[in-house]
Amino acid sequence: MKNKDIKILLVDDEPDILEIIGYNLSIEGYQVITAENGIQAIKKAKKERPQLIILDVMMPEMDGIEACEQIRKIPELSNTIITFLTARGEDYSQMAGFDAGADDYITKPIKPKVLTSKVKALLRRLKDEEPSEAILKIGGLIINREEYKISNKGKEIILPRKEFELLSLLATKPNKVFKREEILDKVWGNEVVVGGRTIDVHIRKLREKIGDDCFKTVKGVGYKFVD
Amino acid sequence: MKNKDIKILLVDDEPDILEIIGYNLSIEGYQVITAENGIQAIKKAKKERPQLIILDVMMPEMDGIEACEQIRKIPELSNTIITFLTARGEDYSQMAGFDAGADDYITKPIKPKVLTSKVKALLRRLKDEEPSEAILKIGGLIINREEYKISNKGKEIILPRKEFELLSLLATKPNKVFKREEILDKVWGNEVVVGGRTIDVHIRKLREKIGDDCFKTVKGVGYKFVD
DNA sequence: TAGGATTATTAACAAATACTTTACAAAAAA
């Protein structure tokens, strides 16, 4: 399923928030639908059948919690993922939210990267049936894909996105050789065209940061991660 | 392995949590064992040999981290999967947990669906290890096409691509004679034109590396791999 | 939103390795 086939319903009473989140999501190619209160949200949810609903907790008319409960009662939307928008630290609302049937929550203020990776992670559940394994452990390396974080022998490392994804890919199957083609497909996307040395350069950076011997070159084929 | 053959040790000091998680797991058919602190947990783990341990981080007597470390030292439990229960957002505990040898963590509050699918995912790791078609075994030779690796009588050998593919081809049907034509087709591609000695040279290199007698020449026809 | 920092890509060249050919020797077949 491509992003453009995915509808996200965004519910918040502040137009600014709708604007900014909506903008970020649409950059990623999602179809964004908005609503400004719970009642509208339920109406639109029924009509549009979004795959994901992002719901502000605090809203006039009908708050997010109640809206969530209502939506959860709609059978056609049983597969819809609902996530709350909540101010940082509002613990009680998380609790109430989960009771109401929410799948996750996002705290405000929202960083675009966090938002999009969270959305991606949530949508992945749709396909996977089971929530994807967000955490990979190989040797002394821990890769937390949900939080885009890596720790190597207890030391945290921040990797740029492409490097992270490349490492992530290789680490899903240690010792398996990933063909360059395959890497391009999975990390860059099969329609993107990049020069011939791009992968090598990223590998080089990973070798620098994680350790030279973790990455093995198989000439004529590709690279593998070894532990 | 059926669910009823799987033991899960659940460790938390709050009886309520034990109750609710235990209930959900037993619905799925798992055998659930409980403990209320780290010391008890270790004792029960030794005795019952559970496949999975769900361990609360914060506990009186002995906390989850320490319990985890202790359990990891028990050789019989080396295959046991340990996952932590942690309050949302407690980042430090995650990290400490991994250092202690945990495989994953689950955040509270826990949604039954998340719990069960996570458990499923974790247990899937146990079964893995299935030999795929990517691996060929002939005599003392193991050809791993996924890892582009060869081991001959336990000794690992790295082969260049063409050699690897040539060997790979011959090994798919031991004792079958592959005509030179056929070899060219399959390894080089039918439009590539190479000189008359190319195959021989590659065979020679394989004989050097794998063993002279593995490759038999059938004059006027081609080569075969014998074990 | 300008500009400074970071990240991604490209280009150009070096280095490593793989592959092919050559030339001739050896072996087998005719």
Next chain:
DNA sequence: TTTTTTGTAAAGTATTTGTTAATAATCCTA
């Protein structure tokens, strides 16, 4: 014996990857 086919070593060619630095794109902050 002559002819054909294969074995071998070394040289030569081609391909692939490593590396660096420069440039482009992007992100982030003030």
